Amino acid sequence: MKTLKVGMLGAGTVGSQIARLLLDNKADLASRAGAELELVKVAVKNIKTKRNSIASTLLTDDATSVVNDPDIDLIIEVMGGISPAKELILAALKNGKSVVTANKALLAKDGATLYEAAAKANVDLYYEAAVAGAIPILRPLRESLVGDHVIRIMGIVNGTTNYILTKMDEEGTAFKDALKQAQDLGFAEADPTADVEGIDAADKAAILAGLAFHSRVTDKDVYREGISKITAADVKVAKAMEMVIKLLAITELTDAGEISVRVHPALISRNHPLAAVRESFNAVFVEAKSAGQMMFYGRGAGGEPTASAVLGDLVAVARHRVSGGVGPKESDYASLSIAAIGATKTRYLIRLNVADKPGVLESVAHVFAAHSVSIQTVRQSGAGDKAELIVMTHHSSESALSATVKDLSKLSAVSDVASVLRVEGAI
Amino acid sequence: MKTLKVGMLGAGTVGSQIARLLLDNKADLASRAGAELELVKVAVKNIKTKRNSIASTLLTDDATSVVNDPDIDLIIEVMGGISPAKELILAALKNGKSVVTANKALLAKDGATLYEAAAKANVDLYYEAAVAGAIPILRPLRESLVGDHVIRIMGIVNGTTNYILTKMDEEGTAFKDALKQAQDLGFAEADPTADVEGIDAADKAAILAGLAFHSRVTDKDVYREGISKITAADVKVAKAMEMVIKLLAITELTDAGEISVRVHPALISRNHPLAAVRESFNAVFVEAKSAGQMMFYGRGAGGEPTASAVLGDLVAVARHRVSGGVGPKESDYASLSIAAIGATKTRYLIRLNVADKPGVLESVAHVFAAHSVSIQTVRQSGAGDKAELIVMTHHSSESALSATVKDLSKLSAVSDVASVLRVEGAI
Ligand SMILES: NC(=O)c1ccc[n+]([C@@H]2O[C@H](COP(=O)([O-])OP(=O)(O)OC[C@H]3O[C@@H](n4cnc5c(N)ncnc54)[C@H](OP(=O)(O)O)[C@@H]3O)[C@@H](O)[C@H]2O)c1
Ligand SMILES: NC(=O)c1ccc[n+]([C@@H]2O[C@H](COP(=O)([O-])OP(=O)(O)OC[C@H]3O[C@@H](n4cnc5c(N)ncnc54)[C@H](OP(=O)(O)O)[C@@H]3O)[C@@H](O)[C@H]2O)c1
Numbered sequence: 100m101k102t103l104k105v106g107m108l109g110a111g112t113v114g115s116q117i118a119r120l121l122l123d124n125k126a127d128l129a130s131r132a133g134a135e136l137e138l139v140k141v142a143v144k145n146i147k148t149k150r151n152s153i154a155s156t157l158l159t160d161d162a163t164s165v166v167n168d169p170d171i172d173l174i175i176e177v178m179g180g181i182s183p184a185k186e187l188i189l190a191a192l193k194n195g196k197s198v199v200t201a202n203k204a205l206l207a208k209d210g211a212t213l214y215e216a217a218a219k220a221n222v223d224l225y226y227e228a229a230v231a232g233a234i235p236i237l238r239p240l241r242e243s244l245v246g247d248h249v250i251r252i253m254g255i256v257n258g259t260t261n262y263i264l265t266k267m268d269e270e271g272t273a274f275k276d277a278l279k280q281a282q283d284l285g286f287a288e289a290d291p292t293a294d295v296e297g298i299d300a301a302d303k304a305a306i307l308a309g310l311a312f313h314s315r316v317t318d319k320d321v322y323r324e325g326i327s328k329i330t331a332a333d334v335k336v337a338k339a340m341e342m343v344i345k346l347l348a349i350t351e352l353t354d355a356g357e358i359s360v361r362v363h364p365a366l367i368s369r370n371h372p373l374a375a376v377r378e379s380f381n382a383v384f385v386e387a388k389s390a391g392q393m394m395f396y397g398r399g400a401g402g403e404p405t406a407s408a409v410l411g412d413l414v415a416v417a418r419h420r421v422s423g424g425v426g427p428k429e430s431d432y433a434s435l436s437i438a439a440i441g442a443t444k445t446r447y448l449i450r451l452n453v454a455d456k457p458g459v460l461e462s463v464a465h466v467f468a469a470h471s472v473s474i475q476t477v478r479q480s481g482a483g484d485k486a487e488l489i490v491m492t493h494h495s496s497e498s499a500l501s502a503t504v505k506d507l508s509k510l511s512a513v514s515d516v517a518s519v520l521r522v523e524g525a526i
Numbered sequence: 527m528k529t530l531k532v533g534m535l536g537a538g539t540v541g542s543q544i545a546r547l548l549l550d551n552k553a554d555l556a557s558r559a560g561a562e563l564e565l566v567k568v569a570v571k572n573i574k575t576k577r578n579s580i581a582s583t584l585l586t587d588d589a590t591s592v593v594n595d596p597d598i599d600l601i602i603e604v605m606g607g608i609s610p611a612k613e614l615i616l617a618a619l620k621n622g623k624s625v626v627t628a629n630k631a632l633l634a635k636d637g638a639t640l641y642e643a644a645a646k647a648n649v650d651l652y653y654e655a656a657v658a659g660a661i662p663i664l665r666p667l668r669e670s671l672v673g674d675h676v677i678r679i680m681g682i683v684n685g686t687t688n689y690i691l692t693k694m695d696e697e698g699t700a701f702k703d704a705l706k707q708a709q710d711l712g713f714a715e716a717d718p719t720a721d722v723e724g725i726d727a728a729d730k731a732a733i734l735a736g737l738a739f740h741s742r743v744t745d746k747d748v749y750r751e752g753i754s755k756i757t758a759a760d761v762k763v764a765k766a767m768e769m770v771i772k773l774l775a776i777t778e779l780t781d782a783g784e785i786s787v788r789v790h791p792a793l794i795s796r797n798h799p800l801a802a803v804r805e806s807f808n809a810v811f812v813e814a815k816s817a818g819q820m821m822f823y824g825r826g827a828g829g830e831p832t833a834s835a836v837l838g839d840l841v842a843v844a845r846h847r848v849s850g851g852v853g854p855k856e857s858d859y860a861s862l863s864i865a866a867i868g869a870t871k872t873r874y875l876i877r878l879n880v881a882d883k884p885g886v887l888e889s890v891a892h893v894f895a896a897h898s899v900s901i902q903t904v905r906q907s908g909a910g911d912k913a914e915l916i917v918m919t920h921h922s923s924e925s926a927l928s929a930t931v932k933d934l935s936k937l938s939a940v941s942d943v944a945s946v947l948r949v950e951g952a953i
Contacts, residue, residue: 120816124673130859131672227670233817235662235670243654243662245558246551246837372823375802380819389547389834390660390824392807396799397820407816410673424849432557 102135103417106165106196108142108187109178110150110158113201113228116406117175119152128410132417140165142178166191172420175409176200181208192216192224197416197425199409201228207302207318210309214429223425225412230303231256231381233404234397235411240310240385241427248388249311251351253523256303258379258399259287259294260326260346264364265377267334268343274329286379296325297346297362304348307383308360311350313433316360322440324363333518336450336489342366343374347523357438365523366448373524441498446475446522448491451507452514455486459512463488466510470503471495485514491522529562530844533592533623535569535614536605537577537585540628540655543833544602546579555837559844567592569605593618599847602836603627608635619643619651624843624852626836628655634729634745637736641856650852652839657730658683658808660831661824662838667737667812668854675815676738678778680950683730685806685826686714686721687753687773691791692804694761695770701756713806723752724773724789731775734810735787738777740860743787749867751790760945763877763916769793770801774950784865792950793875800951868925873902873949875918878934879941882913886939890915893937897930898922912941918949 105121107114121128121138129135141153142162150158159165166174166187174191176198178184184205191198193216200206206213206229217224227237231254240249255261259281266277278295281287293299301321308316326346337344345367350360367374372394376382381399386392398404419425453459460477467474467490478489492500500519508516532548534541548555548565556562568580569589577585586592593601593614601618603625605611611632618625620643627633633640633656644651654664658681667676682688686708693704705722708714720726728748735743753773764771772794777787794801799821803809808826813819825831846852880886887904894901894917905916919927927946935943 116816120673124675127675128673131854131857233814234820235666238665238670239662242842243665243835243838245841246547246555247834248551248554370804372802375799377797382821387660387834389543389830389837391828391831393661393822393824394809395820395822398818401818403816404818407674407814408670410816411670414672415669418854419851422851424846424851427558427845430558 100129100135101421102137103132103172103420104139104170105136105173105175105413106140106168106171107138107175107177108162108165108184109176110141110143110153111177112402113405113409114141114177115150115152116402117177117409120406120410122152128414132414133421134417136413136417139171140168162187163190166196167194172196173413173416174198175413176202177409179204181205185209188213189216192220192222195220195222197223197420199225199412199416201226201405201409203229203302203306207305209317210306211315218428221425223416223419225416225426227412228405228408230306231383231395231397232399232401233408234381234383234395234399235408236383236395237310239395244387244390247390249385250388251386252307252311252349252383253373254303254307254348254383255345255373255376255381256348256383256399257294257300257346258381259291260300261376261381262286262379264326264329264344264346267329267331268338271331271334273331274327295327297323300346300348300362304350304360304362307348308350308358309431312352312358312435313430314358314435315431316358316437320360320437322361322363326364329364330518333520336448337366341369343369344520345373349523353438353442353444355438355442356435357442358435359438359443361440361443363521365521367524371524441496443497444494446492446494447500448489448520448522449504450517451488451490452517453486453488454512454514455481455484456512460488462510462512463490463507466506467492467503469506470499472499472503527556527562528848529564530559530599530847531564531566531597532600532602532840533567533595533598534565534602534604535589535592535611536603537568537570537580538604539829540832540836541568541604542577542579543829544604544836547833547837549579555841559841560848561844563840563844566598567595589614590617593623594621599623600840600843601625602840603629604836606631608632612636615640616643619647619649622647622649624650624847626652626839626843628653628832628836630656630729630733634732636744637733638742645855648852650843650846652843652853654839655832655835657733658810658822658824659826659828660835661808661810661822661826662835663810663822664737666822671814671817674817676812677815678813679734679738679776679810680800681730681734681775681808681810682772682800682803683775683808683810683826684721684727684773685808686718687727688803688808689713689806691753691756691771691773694756694758695765698758698761700758701754722754724750727773727775727789731777731787731789734775735777735785736858739779739785739862740857741785741862742858743785743864747787747864749788749790753791756791757945760947763875764793768796770796771947772800776950780865780869780871782865782869783862784869785862786865786870788867788870790948792948794951798951868923870924871921873919873921874927875916875947875949876931877944878915878917879944880913880915881939881941882908882911883939887915889937889939890917890934893933894919894930896933897926899926899930
């Protein structure tokens with residue numbers, strides 16, 4: 100049996116598990132790939148650090164030597180970051196090596212350059228682990244749904260924020276306390292910005308949008324709001340209305356045929372399959388023209404789950420190397436443009452603190468009507484001379500809604516607009 | 527661009543949708559397959575029937591002429607049934623044509639013969655649509671999880687029974703009435719046996735078990751119980767215990783390293799992702815060693831969803847035809863044997879009608895202990911001089927449990943064993 104030589108860039112949380120699984124499953128992987136997969140070189144920052152499952156003789160701190168080694172057939176990139184990861188991947192591709200990467204940040208920022216380099220060199224660039232960790236989602240999108248048309252994707256693609264929102268929902272915890280818990284448990288980093296503000300989710304949204312709509316989409320195209328402003332009161336209202344708040348990465352086609360791609364917290368019905376995605380789990384909900392609704396659920400992160408996804412890709416690219424040929428290339432034939440966030444249409448839940456006196460509802464309703472935002476339900480709950488109005492709208496554009504909210508806050512009967520939340524998923 | 531000629535066997539619920547989508551998405555499919563896909567011949571029983579999207583000149587009632595046509599490159603089999611579907615597929619493979627089929631019954635009965643013929647002819651045999659319709663589950667199992675080890679699969683793979691159980695759960699409907707509703711809505715056939723008694727689910731269980739554990743598994747290997755004995759009382763008890771009853775297709779490895787493969791109703795916690803799978807939706811829950819828990823959710827049947835899955839396969843085999851090479855072949859290297867149902871271990875919920883007098887619980891507990899079946903919880907609810915005991919066990923073998931139930935029914939204090947239900951999914 101032939102041997103394919105594998106070089107790896109990085110041996111941290113993910114890389115160390117890949118190295119272990121390559122050893123533990125040697126025979127299995129060989130029979131499935133059609134070739135032995137031998138890890139021959141591993142680039143790290145500090146070669147002094149002792150690593151389980153990696154002989155110290157394999158380690159190097161000269162990553163360039165790995166991608167330029169003519170004996171190496173396949174490269175795994177799990178070092179992360181933009182530079183030097185990008186230059187290293189490009190060099191590997193140029194040298195005719197297929198590459199498997201988990202680097203969502205790089206793919207979201209500049210995937211196009213990498214895809215082009217792979218196509219030019221006629222080698223594979225696979226990246227299943229970059230979105231939703233262990234969940235096979237990119238392969239189904241690229242291959243199983245290839246004869247179908249995606250209409251919309253809604254994903255819970257960040258485990259940390261889903262953990263926080265689950266605690267807030269199930270235990271009534273305040274945002275700050277839930278974040279602290281997530282940090283204590285190692286789910287959230289000391290600086291939680293990338294998770295909490297939706298930056299990580301936006302990278303994944305860009306990758307999903309590009310695949311779903313055969314267009315180039317980068318992180319800059321993604322409209323983004325995090326969860327740090329979600330309050331216990333919001334969660335309570337959601338509960339009362341049989342809904343739950345999730346941080347969703349959404350991409351869909353607008354009426355004008357443009358790509359809407361955004362990350363923000365949203366209310367969804369408790370009956371929606373995404374509502375049952377708890378704790379740090381991830382899930383991607385896909386609506387396709389023929390296949391209908393689908394959901395892919397699983398572990399979005401963690402060394403071993405992510406390593407499993409990398410190995411799935413590694414076997415695929417190895418099989419191609421053995422049999423000749425490559426997998427499906429980037430598909431960007433549609434070249435759709437990105438919709439402005441103002442053009443996005445969704446439903447909204449608006450909480451208003453108002454004076455409890457006659458005529459308030461009328462003046463509030465007037466403002467909605469003036470902006471052609473149609474109201475689905477209104478709920479009023481009074482307490483003394485103050486009352487809370489909870490308004491759920493029908494689908495309306497972001498821009499019409501913003502204008503409505505602006506005018507509402509100017510009404511003398513409205514003491515403040517307590518919150519504005521999007522409502523997603525059909526009811 | 528090259529043209530690949532496609533022959534189709536059958537043009538019913540699924541086939542008619544395939545024909546339509548092949549026309550509607552012609553350009554798209556060509557760009558993704560790397561070749562134009564032209565439907566050139568369609569075998570049906572009655573060529574007089576008018577078919578949308580299929581020119582009558584393409585129709586033939588001589589199916590053999592389709593698989594023997596030297597101009598045809600790829601065959602789609604959606605006629606169903608064992609014979610002549612099997613002979614036709616074998617002829618097509620022998621003639622060097624790759625085949626895409628949705629025929630779960632045939633694959634479960636005699637997949638091995640087909641897989642061997644495909645391997646011998648070095649062509650593809652793809653069958654994503656055979657299990658859980660539109661849900662990409664076989665490809666993730668065969669390709670994404672190829673570097674991992676499946677531990678257990680639990681699937682809701684029959685839409686009709688899930689619809690019935692959903693009605694029973696959510697509306698308290700009796701089994702017979704829920705079945706009638708399903709029939710009126712066209713979900714269930716006039717003769718519902720194949721669905722209700724788990725025969726259809728068992729076919730899918732066999733296919734999943736074979737793929738998951740790299741062994742040959744047929745429909746005869748599957749232990750099977752249907753849902754016709756589930757009562758409104760069972761559903762009520764499940765609800766009270768925050769659980770729900772689902773018809774599950776389960777395959778897992780026993781402690782002895784054998785394959786347990788079975789279809790039966792089971793209680794699962796309302797917190798389990800499968801519990802949220804409502805109505806006629808399907809879902810397959812997979813536990814893998816490295817990837818952890820995953821779930822794949824979507825439409826398990828219907829002409830258009832199933833056609834979407836067939837087209838995904840068709841593009842894959844077309845790509846292989848264009849580039850040379852074939853996809854992963856059958857993997858049966860493990861050749862594990864099938865465990866007897868008695869060796870299966872799970873938890874149980876047993877409802878007993880007992881006399882409400884001192885010492886009953888003691889004598890019941892004694893029977894469990896005598897068979898080394900350990901009790902997790904007991905709930906007693908009295909009404910006059912009668913009481914109901916609800917016993918939940920820890921994991922125990924089917925054989926120990928059956929012996930326990932037999933002895934329980936002999937106890938004078940036990941008037942009857944009202945029901946015995948398996949409990950699945952970790953809590
Ligand atoms: N962790 C997850 O759950 C997860 C999930 C999905 C995707 N990913 C992605 O997978 C990638 C790796 O993540 P990770 O969590 O494994 O990261 P990590 O634990 O920080 O490991 C990074 C590894 O890369 C090495 N490295 C960093 N810069 C280097 C350089 N300039 N030259 C040579 N080696 C360098 C480090 O060396 P030292 O060991 O010497 O410091 C370390 O071994 C990232 O792109 C991440 O987004 C991670
Ligand atoms: N329907 C679903 O939702 C679904 C989902 C997953 C998998 N599947 C599988 O897909 C396959 C097809 O299902 P279906 O629902 O489309 O079946 P169907 O509606 O009964 O259609 C069967 C087709 O095959 C033709 N046919 C039957 N026997 C034939 C013969 N001996 N020679 C030539 N043509 C013959 C019939 O011709 P006429 O039109 O002239 O009668 C008809 O066009 C089955 O294996 C089924 O298990 C179906």
